[in-house]
Amino acid sequence: MTIDLHGYRTGNCLRVSVALEEAGLPYTVRQVNLTLGEHHSAAHLALNPSGKVPVIVDHADDPPFVLSQSNAIMMYIDQKRPGVLFPENTMMRAIALERFFYFVTDVIGPGMAAFRVRGSDEARNSLLESSLSAWADAHRFVENSKYMGGDEFSAAEIAAAVYIQAYHRHIDWAAAPRLEQWLQLVMSRPSFERGMKAFGK
Numbered sequence: 001m002t003i004d005l006h007g008y009r010t011g012n013c014l015r016v017s018v019a020l021e022e023a024g025l026p027y028t029v030r031q032v033n034l035t036l037g038e039h040h041s042a043a044h045l046a047l048n049p050s051g052k053v054p055v056i057v058d059h060a061d062d063p064p065f066v067l068s069q070s071n072a073i074m075m076y077i078d079q080k081r082p083g084v085l086f087p088e089n090t091m092m093r094a095i096a097l098e099r100f101f102y103f104v105t106d107v108i109g110p111g112m113a114a115f116r117v118r119g120s121d122e123a124r125n126s127l128l129e130s131s132l133s134a135w136a137d138a139h140r141f142v143e144n145s146k147y148m149g150g151d152e153f154s155a156a157e158i159a160a161a162v163y164i165q166a167y168h169r170h171i172d173w174a175a176a177p178r179l180e181q182w183l184q185l186v187m188s189r190p191s192f193e194r195g196m197k198a199f200g201k
């Protein structure tokens with residue numbers, strides 16, 4: 001029994017496809033083409049009345065379990081395959097969560113807001129600057145560690161690396177050599193690569 005992942009090629013959906021790949025959970029992509037407005041269809045609204053993606057439907061449950069919100073889905077995946085997205089050790093887990101939420105709230109949050117802001121270049125630039133400077137500041141997390149949360153790969157990698165793809169050209173990589181090495185390490189993981197291609201391209 002697999003999980004259906006309803007989504008499109010966006011950061012929120014890619015975080016989930018990468019997480020499913022990393023956890024080794026079988027899933028089937030159900031494309032919801034946002035440019036064609038398929039997220040407003042009756043079928044999609046029945047799964048998620050807010051009309052957003054991603055949504056998963058886990059057929060292992062009867063009736064199937066439906067869940068939206070990318071970060072809640074990642075926590076659900078973590079519970080289905082403990083120890084892959086977040087370490088099981090209490091303190092290591094707390095650090096990985098700290099870094100995961102750093103990327104979700106301090107980096108991705110303002111970045112998404114910048115993308116949506118209309119009519120004010122000043123507001124857009126300020127949000128983008130705040131997002132990218134928080135991203136660059138994550139240099140300190142990997143200065144003496146292999147991964148963002150320590151020695152183990154975690155969902156913090158997924159949050160950070162998926163996001164930065166869209167802003168790659170804005171980063172001064174020469175000033176952040178460890179970040180560049182970390183990104184190469186993460187992006188070369190076969191499971192990560194498969195997850196990034198889940199919605200095509």
Ligand SMILES: N[C@@H](CCC(=O)N[C@@H](CS)C(=O)NCC(=O)O)C(=O)O
Binds near residue numbers: 010034052068069071
């Ligand atoms: N907080 C939600 C955000 C979901 C979201 O905004 N999804 C976007 C795609 S990344 C969407 O469905 N946009 C369509 C719309 O807002 O009409 C999550 O993390 O899943």
